[in-house]
Amino acid sequence: MALSGSGSAHQMIGGESGYYQIASDPSGATVTFDGEQKGVTPVTVQVSSTGTPGHTLLITRQGYEPYEQSIPGNPQAGQTIPIFAELSPVITISPTPIGGDEGYFHIDSVPRGADVTFDGKHVGETPVTVPVYVTGSPSHTISVYLPGYQSWSRTYNENPGAGQTINVQANLVPTQQxxxxxxxxxxxxxxxxxxxxxxxxxxxxxxxxxxxxxxxxxxxxxxxxxxxxxxxxxxxxxxxxxxLAPVSTTGNLQVSSSPSGAAVYVDGNYFGHTPTTVGNLAPGSHTVSLRLSGYQEWAGTVTIYSGQTTSISPVLTTAPSTGSISVSSTPSGAAIYLDGTYQGKTLSANPFYIISVQPGSHNLELSLLGYQDYKTTVSVAAGQTTQVSASLNPNPQPPSTGTITISSSPTGAEVYLDNVFQGYSPQTIHNVAPGSHVLLMKLGGYEDWQSTVQVSGGQDTPVSAIFSPVPTTAPTEAGTIPVMALVAIGAAALLLWRKAL
Incomplete structure (x- = not known):
């Protein structure tokens, strides 16, 4: 068993109160804090920052050894201290009965905490060890069930030898809600x-x-x-x-970060990686978040002004207690599910980062129309990044349309395909008929970009547009030429007047 705790994960508004955020593997364990039950994991316990320092923690769950811990001090006002307890299962091995030797089935699952049925009898939750007679019936049916996951069942037509253990692991597949x-x-x-x-x-x-x-x-x-x-x-x-608000003069957002390479999301939409400039933003407040493997997510609010460029350059904070998963796929645009929860879609030129992932084993699934689902189990370690690069296999029937994946510098350009507005860059246009198409992109302050692209069925056509600023003309010395002309005309008129005299 292990218990890990770190400093403040984030700040909470809470006056003179601090918080302990308590979780366990498996979850659903009863939490007793200072002798008082506070619920089941995960649970947040509020304490006074100025109260008596030092607390006792007890975490219990049927089938697992109890965990006891003394916690020194108190959290500061508004501070949240995360606590994670990995519970150890109670393994009971029955003595060998008189008249026959025993072997064992050791049953585990990813994730753990699933109910196990052995030959129609419930024997506990994973991980669990089940003894059997070596001379008994050699056929055994093992079923594993966990809410939110598909049921798992296997039949084994063998018995372990005397004192031998057969290891069984069920990799559970999430049920997509x-x-x-x-x-x-x-x-x-x-x-x-x-x-x-x-x-x-x-x-x-x-x-x-x-x-x-x-x-x-x-x-x-x-x-x-x-x-x-x-x-x-x-x-x-x-x-x-x-x-919807009528079009007015838009503004730009220039985003950099330390370190660079963070994915940029404005109002929840992906706009490339730092450093980058996002154009065509309406004046007013916008939410911005930056995500980079190995770092905590940065989130803030910026104000965009008409005809101006707003610049931000956040310094990202490392996340040593959690891990990250870097996901890419060929082709891109696949939906990503981690333990059954939707995360986003794979990107065309950069990996998609899933950050702040708890250490341990997780189920990852990629899904893309026209391709077979990709499923794997990934192991995440604290402070490290696990890379997943998937090559998706097409379905037996080849797709009749293709896609166009568009990127631009700066981002946020209007995208038109065959004079039909498609959205803003970066953009992936799906279900494009094979053949030639005219792609037009517009961005305020830059010259229009246009190209003819060729699309093939079942394939992705990448397009990268680099905009050129609209050239500015130097101001003329207004009034110089007209004044000189007036002087010359006046001199000529004076000369004629003198000759006339």
């Missing part, structure tokens, strides 16, 4: 795009959406783009009503 999103806009008829893939005209409904956070963009010619990050709950409908 889905909800829906209903989108309206004022005015209606706008193009709503979810996660850069599916697009419909408002009012519209996205019926089968994985539970979790998603990026939604709503575009209508003559209006500023609308960004949202809807949170989808399983078996529920999330409603988004976008009031």
């Amino acid at each position: 889905t909800g829906s999103i209903y989108v309206t806009s004022q005015p209606s008829g706008a193009k709503a795009t979810l996660d850069g893939t599916d697009s419909y005209s408002t009012p519209c409904s996205f019926p089968v959406v994985p539970a979790g956070s998603h990026s939604l963009t709503i575009y209508l010619s003559g209006y500023q783009p609308y960004y949202a990050s809807p949170q989808v709950t399983a078996n529920r409908e999330t409603t988004i009503n976008a009031v």
Whole structure:
């Protein structure tokens, strides 16, 4: 068993109170704090920062050894101290009965804490050891069940030898929970795009959406783009009503970070990696977050001004107590699920970072229309990054359309395909018919960029646009030439007048 604790994970508004955030593996363990039950893990316990320092912690769960710990001191006002307890299972080995030797099945799962049924009898939760007679029936059925995951079952037509242990591990597959999103806009008829893939005209409904956070963009010619990050709950409908504002002069956001290479999200939408400039942002407040493997997520709010460029350069903080997963795929645009929770989509030129992942084993799944699902188990260590690079296999029936993956410098440019507005860069356009297409990109303060792209069925066509600033003409010395001309005319008139005399 192990218990780890670190300093403040984040600041909370709380006056003279501090907090202990207590979790365990497996979760659902009873927490007793200073002799008083506080609930089951994960749970947050509030204490007075000026109270008596020092506390006792007891964590118990059936089938596991109890954990006891003395915690020195108190958290500071508003501080949260995370505590993680890895519980050790109680392994009971029955003595060998008279008249027959025994062997063992040791059953584990990823994740742990799943219910185990052995030959129709519940024998506990993973990990668990089950004794069997070596001369008994050689056929055994093992079933493993954990809420939120698909049931796992195997039949073993053998017995272990005397004193031998057969290890069984069930890698559980998450059950994808889905909800829906209903989108309206004022005015209606706008193009709503979810996660850069599916697009419909408002009012519209996205019926089968994985539970979790998603990026939604709503575009209508003559209006500023609308960004949202809807949170989808399983078996529920999330409603988004976008009031679109008419187009006005936009501003830019210049983002750098220390270290560089962090993924930039503005209002929940991906805009490349630092350093980068995001254009076509409506004046007003915008949320910005930066994500980089091995570092805590940085989040803040910036104010954009009409016709101006706002600059930010955050210094990222390392995250030594958690790990990260770097995910990329060929082709890109695959939906990413970690332990059944939607994370985002793989990017075309850079990896997608899943940060602040608890150490241990996790199930990772990638899904892309027209390709077979990719599933794997990844092991995450504190302070380290686990890399996953997946080559997706096409379905037996080849797709009849292709995709165009667009990047630009600066980002945030308007994208038009065959004179139809598609959104803002970076952008992936799906379901494009094979053949030649005209791609046009516009960005305020820069010359228009245009190219003809060739699309093939089942393939991705990458496009990278580098904009050139609109040249500025030097101001003329207004008034110099007209004045000189007037002087010359006046001198000539004076000479003629004298001759006339």
